[in-house]
Amino acid sequence: MSTYSVSDATAAAAPRAAITLADLSGSYGVGLAASLVWLAFGLSCLYWPDVGDWSRTGSLGIGAIVVAAFILFGTFSADYLGGAGQALRKRAPWLVAFGAFVTLWEVATAKFAWLPLPFFPPPQSILEVYTDDLPKLLDSVFASIKLQLGGYIIGATVGFITGVSIGWSQKIGYWVHPVLRFIGPLPATAWLPIAFFTFPSSWSASTFLIALATGFPVTVLTWSGVASVSSAYYDVARTLGAKPSFLVLKVAIPAALPHVFVGLFMGLGSSFAVLVVAEMIGVKAGLGWYLQWAQGWAAYANMYAALIVMSLLCSGAITLLFRTRDRLLVWQKGVVKW
Amino acid sequence: MVVQSAAEAITYPAVGAELDIEGISHAFDIDGATLPVLDNVNLAIAPGEFVALLGPSGCGKSTLLRLVAGLEKPRAGTLREDEVRISGPHPSRVVVFQDPTLFPWRTVWDNVALGLEAQGILKAQRHRVDDVIELVGLSSFRNAYPHQLSGGMAQRVALARALVNDPKILVLDEPLGKLDSLTRIAMQSELVALWQRKGFTTLLVTHDVEEALVLANRVIVLSDRPARIKADIAVARPYPRHRGDPYLAELRKQILGLLGLEATW
Numbered sequence: 001m002s003t004y005s006v007s008d009a010t011a012a013a014a015p016r017a018a019i020t021l022a023d024l025s026g027s028y029g030v031g032l033a034a035s036l037v038w039l040a041f042g043l044s045c046l047y048w049p050d051v052g053d054w055s056r057t058g059s060l061g062i063g064a065i066v067v068a069a070f071i072l073f074g075t076f077s078a079d080y081l082g083g084a085g086q087a088l089r090k091r092a093p094w095l096v097a098f099g100a101f102v103t104l105w106e107v108a109t110a111k112f113a114w115l116p117l118p119f120f121p122p123p124q125s126i127l128e129v130y131t132d133d134l135p136k137l138l139d140s141v142f143a144s145i146k147l148q149l150g151g152y153i154i155g156a157t158v159g160f161i162t163g164v165s166i167g168w169s170q171k172i173g174y175w176v177h178p179v180l181r182f183i184g185p186l187p188a189t190a191w192l193p194i195a196f197f198t199f200p201s202s203w204s205a206s207t208f209l210i211a212l213a214t215g216f217p218v219t220v221l222t223w224s225g226v227a228s229v230s231s232a233y234y235d236v237a238r239t240l241g242a243k244p245s246f247l248v249l250k251v252a253i254p255a256a257l258p259h260v261f262v263g264l265f266m267g268l269g270s271s272f273a274v275l276v277v278a279e280m281i282g283v284k285a286g287l288g289w290y291l292q293w294a295q296g297w298a299a300y301a302n303m304y305a306a307l308i309v310m311s312l313l314c315s316g317a318i319t320l321l322f323r324t325r326d327r328l329l330v331w332q333k334g335v336v337k338w
Numbered sequence: 339m340v341v342q343s344a345a346e347a348i349t350y351p352a353v354g355a356e357l358d359i360e361g362i363s364h365a366f367d368i369d370g371a372t373l374p375v376l377d378n379v380n381l382a383i384a385p386g387e388f389v390a391l392l393g394p395s396g397c398g399k400s401t402l403l404r405l406v407a408g409l410e411k412p413r414a415g416t417l418r419e420d421e422v423r424i425s426g427p428h429p430s431r432v433v434v435f436q437d438p439t440l441f442p443w444r445t446v447w448d449n450v451a452l453g454l455e456a457q458g459i460l461k462a463q464r465h466r467v468d469d470v471i472e473l474v475g476l477s478s479f480r481n482a483y484p485h486q487l488s489g490g491m492a493q494r495v496a497l498a499r500a501l502v503n504d505p506k507i508l509v510l511d512e513p514l515g516k517l518d519s520l521t522r523i524a525m526q527s528e529l530v531a532l533w534q535r536k537g538f539t540t541l542l543v544t545h546d547v548e549e550a551l552v553l554a555n556r557v558i559v560l561s562d563r564p565a566r567i568k569a570d571i572a573v574a575r576p577y578p579r580h581r582g583d584p585y586l587a588e589l590r591k592q593i594l595g596l597l598g599l600e601a602t603w
């Protein structure tokens with residue numbers, strides 16, 4: 001669901017035959033600049049000698065030049081590339097900024113060592129991690145995803161059902177509410193030491209902790225969502241012959257869904273924190289463990305590499321959640337675009 | 339007390355139910371104090387009759403309708419539908435509320451289908467939903483969400499949502515209140531036509547004396563809160579009625595007088 005402004009749409013509708021000077025400073029100019037910056041990055045890799053011993057400098061330089069060529073090609077044929085062309089045009093300023101950033105990073109680390117070296121590894125050493133340490137990194141990624149997904153789904157499901165129950169039934173609320181107030185606000189990580197020796201495995205302990213971190217916000221927001229449904233909706237449904245199950249499933253839950261998604265979002269954030277801590281302390285797998293391991297060996301490039309992957313995964317998870325929400329809540333106006 | 343008016347020549351299809359309101363009193367507790375809202379209201383409505391309720395704002399009209407719908411229990415008195423005591427909501431008595439209260443997460447079509455879906459008969463009866471949407475003139479908006487509708491369109495959806503259930507008693511709480519005057523007049527004729535065709539018993543609350551006179555067999559004027567029946571006026575005129583009819587104008591004057599507004603007529 002990308003949005004185009006009117007000028008974008010007309011530009012796409014009428015491909016121009018010739019490139020004028022005005023175009024060079026306008027829509028093509030930024031793309032051209034991006035291409036040049038990436039070329040500069042590639043040349044900076046290849047031109048100066050490295051101050052240290054890195055095996056991927058050459059590949060990185062050539063890769064950057066290939067990227068520059070792609071940007072150049074994309075910029076001048078954007079009108080014929082449809083959606084991809086438009087996307088490139090929209091992101092061209094970012095490509096300039098990012099290219100400039102990596103160039104500076106390259107020069108400041110690998111070439112002149114302006115930044116203290118072991119702590120600030122150059123881009124090629126991170127590339128080296130991705131190529132040479134890939135199997136271990138992938139194993140860690142899968143371990144993290146498995147743990148996170150299991151705990152999150154359990155926590156979200158239990159939280160949702162609990163929230164609906166206490167929002168709907170005062171009797172259940174009477175018993176669950178005090179427990180929720182007592183246990184919920186405790187940071188899930190506070191359970192770590194207990195969880196690791198009461199659960200049969202560190203994996204089940206971590207799953208429990210992630211579920212706990214997810215479950216609390218989901219429960220509270222689902223509950224408040226269900227409790228705040230206007231009684232007028234129930235009146236309408238009841239006069240039309242709705243039974244209690246219909247009132248819960250077709251009135252209370254859809255009406256509460258916007259709140260539920262806020263809870264799911266908050267639960268995702270706090271469960272990431274628990275995941276990383278649990279992996280660092282108890283589970284001998286996953287990105288958190290990888291970070292810990294890299295730190296033990298003073299392998300700073302590995303740490304940065306893992307951090308980048310972790311950030312992409314977390315961001316991806318949130319994107320996925322927001323996409324799901326946008327699809328389920330099309331009826332709402334003005335939802336935040338992530 | 340049931341008035342057989344000039345409309346008696348019309349034989350109603352036997353769909354409408356009889357509605358008996360006997361000695362109904364109701365009150366609300368607000369901040370520990372009791373607010374009496376209805377005071378010994380007695381009203382017998384014959385099957386297929388069209389009754390309009392008129393009364394000052396806040397006198398208890400909507401409350402009476404909630405009792406008829408079975409959404410609340412009266413503090414005293416009984417309500418009967420076809421001799422059966424009303425103890426809860428039932429789809430044979432459908433209410434169009436003062437506020438359209440469409441479900442924002444459902445499209446127009448799904449909102450209208452609500453009653454059939456709740457009763458578990460939607461699968462076999464989908465065409466009824468299409469027909470009634472057509473009837474209120476919203477076919478091109480069937481897939482729109484409520485936030486994409488105007489206030490008047492939302493009211494029409496609410497009306498369609500009620501009509502699709504083929505109620506025996508249709509309870510209307512100012513259903514045309516938010517419509518512009520042209521749509522309003524058109525919808526009034528639609529309502530009369532529908533009522534004549536289907537024969538359901540209708541209980542309509544309105545603020546508009548003229549609307550009451552154009553639509554109803556019988557106009558009930560309520561007093562200030564707590565509401566009591568002040569007058570029960572038969573409107574013995576055939577349909578379609580004309581707004582300029584001197585007989586109706588005379589009644590209008592009389593009713594405005596009862597509402598304490600004689601100077602404004």
Ligand SMILES: Nc1ncnc2c1ncn2[C@@H]1O[C@H](COP(=O)(O)OP(=O)(O)OP(=O)(O)O)[C@@H](O)[C@H]1O
Binds near residue numbers: 394563
């Ligand atoms: N749920 C409630 N709790 C407490 N008081 C209520 C409740 N519902 C209605 N009332 C009170 O009962 C009185 C009658 O309300 P009602 O909604 O029946 O008026 P109405 O005749 O429909 O007015 P209007 O024409 O403005 O819609 C009002 O004074 C209102 O404050």
Ligand SMILES: [Mg+2]
Binds near residue numbers: 399400401436511
């Ligand atoms: Mg009212």
